[in-house]
Amino acid sequence: MKGLLVWITGLAGSGKTTLAAMVESGLRAKGVRTVHVDGDAVREIFGNELGFHREDRLKNAWRIARLCSFLTSQGFAVVCSTVSLFHEIHGYNRKTNSGYLEVHLAVSAAELTRRNKKGLYGKGGKQVVGRDIEPEFPKKPDMMLANDNKTQLGQNAGAIISKAAKMAAGK
Numbered sequence: 548m549k550g551l552l553v554w555i556t557g558l559a560g561s562g563k564t565t566l567a568a569m570v571e572s573g574l575r576a577k578g579v580r581t582v583h584v585d586g587d588a589v590r591e592i593f594g595n596e597l598g599f600h601r602e603d604r605l606k607n608a609w610r611i612a613r614l615c616s617f618l619t620s621q622g623f624a625v626v627c628s629t630v631s632l633f634h635e636i637h638g639y640n641r642k643t644n645s646g647y648l649e650v651h652l653a654v655s656a657a658e659l660t661r662r663n664k665k666g667l668y669g670k671g672g673k674q675v676v677g678r679d680i681e682p683e684f685p686k687k688p689d690m691m692l693a694n695d696n697k698t699q700l701g702q703n704a705g706a707i708i709s710k711a712a713k714m715a716a717g718k
């Protein structure tokens with residue numbers, strides 16, 4: 548089975564972690580050897596010493612990208628959910644992984660604000676991407692998906708699973 552990286556990115560609250568978990572279980576159900584790498588989990592695993600300003604976010608993004616490429620080189624399908632909006636990271640991903648599916652989740656400002664009311668943004672003076680830090684959105688994502696509601700969530704998971712399963716099978 549061919550290793551591949553499904554890179555799910557978007558602003559905070561766009562639904563990356565939720566969608567990645569659905570894609571992970573869907574691919575597993577199809578018999579694909581799959582792991583889910585979440586950007587926040589990587590922070591914890593390596594000691595949680597990094598902050599949220601640009602330089603530390605970039606450091607964490609490199610850890611995430613290198614870990615993902617290490618896993619795809621062993622034939623895993625890696626589903627990664629992370630903000631990591633840096634062009635140099637996206638370029639590294641495309642160059643390093645034998646298969647790469649870059650997914651940009653787009654959510655309307657109104658819906659992000661609604662989710663924001665649940666306290667997702669700006670906790671403890673965090674530098675927020677899209678507010679304090681300029682986001683470098685993927686220049687040519689393989690999939691650009693609206694993720695404003697639950698119907699779209701299911702459709703997005705289905706669309707990613709079917710593409711990724713074909714790629715994992717080398718088709």
Ligand SMILES: Nc1ncnc2c1ncn2[C@@H]1O[C@H](COP(=O)(O)OP(=O)(O)OP(=O)(O)O)[C@@H](O)[C@H]1O
Nearest residue numbers: 558559560561562563564565662694695696697700
């Ligand atoms: N398509 C959707 N429609 C409605 N609500 C959604 C959708 N996707 C996710 N949500 C909800 O939005 C909130 C944020 O989702 P999630 O934690 O997956 O986002 P995230 O992009 O991983 O955020 P972060 O960058 O903070 O980790 C959760 O409460 C989740 O249930």
Ligand SMILES: [Mg+2]
Nearest residue numbers: 563564565628
């Ligand atoms: Mg998340």
